[in-house]
Every structure is written in C-alpha cells, then in structure tokens.
Amino acid sequence: MVKISLFTGPYIACGVGGTIWESGQSVKDLKFGGGADKDIRFFDLGLNCGIGVSIKKFMVTAQYGWAYPMRQPIKPAFGNEA
16 A cells, blocks of 8 residues: 655754864864854754655655754855855
8 A cells, every 4th residue: 555645844953973074174073052163053943844655664755854044054164254
C-alpha cells in the first residue's frame, strides 16, 4: 500500500560544534555564542515542511526548512568583510 504524507511544523536546534576553512589558512573551530568574538549563534529556530511517500515499511521524504535568522553568521565568512 502506498501512502502520501504532507507535513509542516516548527523546529529548534542548537550547535554543538563545527569547523570552517578560512581563506588561505587551515581549519578553524567555530566559536558559538552571541558576542562580537563569536562566529555563529548557538540556537536556531525555523519552520520545516515536506512531503513523504510510504511504501510498506519504508518512507522517503523531501523536506525544506526556513530558518529564522538566528543561525546567520555573526562574522562575515571567508574574508568578505564590508
């Protein structure tokens, strides 16, 4: 039996770690937080929506998330400073 599902709802996430390649340099650990010396904010909020197809015991989904701008980098990435 084939079932089609539509779904939508809010999400909340938090960063637990990460790295970034800096232009002309090696890998750097990201600094999470809200200050000027931080790279990215710790929390993320948004809306998720998608469609799924269930066939017997398997489900395949396609989804998209719209993030509230909390996850935007605090500092410009890759030296693109204005």
